[in-house]
Amino acid sequence: MLESFDFELGRTGSFLAAMNQIATFRPDGRTPVMVGTMYGAADGVRTAYIGANVSVTQTSGAVDVAWAEVHDASVRVTGAMRSLYRKDAASLRMIDSLPTQDQSREEIKKRADLLSATWAKLPLPPPPYPVPPGPGPHYVEPYAGMTMLVYLGLVASARSLESTVPIVDSEFEKQEGLLHEEEVILRDFNVAARSQGLAQFTEGWEHEVIEAIPTEPPSLPPSKGEIASVEAPGGPLIQVRVTSARASKFRLEGKGPGGMVFVVLVESWPTVRIPCTLPMVGAWTLRVRGENAKGEGEWSDEFAVTVPA
Numbered sequence: 001m002l003e004s005f006d007f008e009l010g011r012t013g014s015f016l017a018a019m020n021q022i023a024t025f026r027p028d029g030r031t032p033v034m035v036g037t038m039y040g041a042a043d044g045v046r047t048a049y050i051g052a053n054v055s056v057t058q059t060s061g062a063v064d065v066a067w068a069e070v071h072d073a074s075v076r077v078t079g080a081m082r083s084l085y086r087k088d089a090a091s092l093r094m095i096d097s098l099p100t101q102d103q104s105r106e107e108i109k110k111r112a113d114l115l116s117a118t119w120a121k122l123p124l125p126p127p128p129y130p131v132p133p134g135p136g137p138h139y140v141e142p143y144a145g146m147t148m149l150v151y152l153g154l155v156a157s158a159r160s161l162e163s164t165v166p167i168v169d170s171e172f173e174k175q176e177g178l179l180h181e182e183e184v185i186l187r188d189f190n191v192a193a194r195s196q197g198l199a200q201f202t203e204g205w206e207h208e209v210i211e212a213i214p215t216e217p218p219s220l221p222p223s224k225g226e227i228a229s230v231e232a233p234g235g236p237l238i239q240v241r242v243t244s245a246r247a248s249k250f251r252l253e254g255k256g257p258g259g260m261v262f263v264v265l266v267e268s269w270p271t272v273r274i275p276c277t278l279p280m281v282g283a284w285t286l287r288v289r290g291e292n293a294k295g296e297g298e299w300s301d302e303f304a305v306t307v308p309a
Contacts, residue, residue, distance in 0.1 A: 007217040008186040014213045014270040015193045027193035045182045052175040059168045066158035080142035084125040212272040222247035222290030222297030232307045240274040247290025257282035281307045
C-alpha cells in the first residue's frame with residue numbers, strides 16, 4: 001500500500017515543482033503554498049502510518065519473546081523438579097503428568113497454567129533440601145533465582161504484553177485508513193493537474209515538463225539519462241533539460257573548470273527541467289541520471305557547456 005501512496009505523493013511533489021517553475025500553472029486554482037500544505041499533510045499521514053506499522057511489528061515481536069521466555073522457563077523448571085523429586089514418587093507422578101509439547105502459543109499458556117497449579121501443590125523436596133526460614137507456605141525453588149513468584153511474573157508479563165496487541169492493531173488499521181483516504185486525495189489532484197496542464201499548454205517547455213510527470217508506478221528502473229539542452233544565458237544559474245523514460249526524479253552532477261571528478265549539483269529534482277546554480281562559471285561537463293522506486297538508470301553521456309559570466 002505504501003508503494004502506491006509514495007508514487008502519488010511523488011507526483012504531487014512533481015506538480016508542485018512544475019507550478020513553481022510555471023507561474024501561470026495553477027491546477028484547481030491552487031497556489032504552490034496550498035499544494036505544499038497538502039503535500040506536507042500527506043507526508044505527515046505517511047509518517048504516522050509507518051510509526052503504527054513499526055509498533056505492530058515491535059509489539060508482536062515483544063509478545064513472541066515473552067512467551068518464548070515462559071516456554072524456556074517451563075522446560076528448565078520441569079527438568080529441575082524431576083531431579084529434585086526423584087525420591088518422592090507421588091510428587092514425581094504429578095510432575096510427569098505435565099504436558100511437555102508446547103509449540104504453539106496456546107500450548108505454552110496451557111503448560112504454564114498447569115505447571116503453576118502443580119507447583120503450588122508440591123511439598124518441599126525431601127531432605128537434604130533446606131526448609132526456608134519463616135512461616136509458610138513454602139514453595140520449591142527449582143534452581144537459584146527461579147521462585148514461583150518469578151515464574152508467575154514471566155507469565156503475567158507475557159499476558160500483559162499480549163493484551164496490548166488489539167490496541168496497537170486498531171491504531172494501525174486507523175492509520176492505514178487515513179493513508180488510503182490521503183492517497184485518494186492526492187490521486188484526484190494529480191489527475192486533474194495533468195489534465196488541466198496539458199490543456200493549458202499544448203506545446204513548449206511547459207507542456208514538456210507536465211507531460212513527463214509519470215502517470216503509473218514504475219515496473220522497471222529508468223532508462224539511460226539524456227541531457228537534451230542547457231540554457232546558460234550568463235551567470236551561475238542554468239536550466240538543464242533532461243529525459244529518462246520512467247524516471248520520477250533526476251540527479252545532476254558536473255565537473256567545473258579544471259575539475260577532475262563529478263560533484264553533485266542537484267541531488268534530486270522531480271521534473272525534466274532542472275534549475276541549477278553553479279558554484280562558478282566557465283567550462284562545465286554535466287551528466288544526469290534518472291531514478292524511481294525501482295532503482296537508478298544509467299548515467300547520461302557527458303554534456304559539455306560553457307557558462308558565460
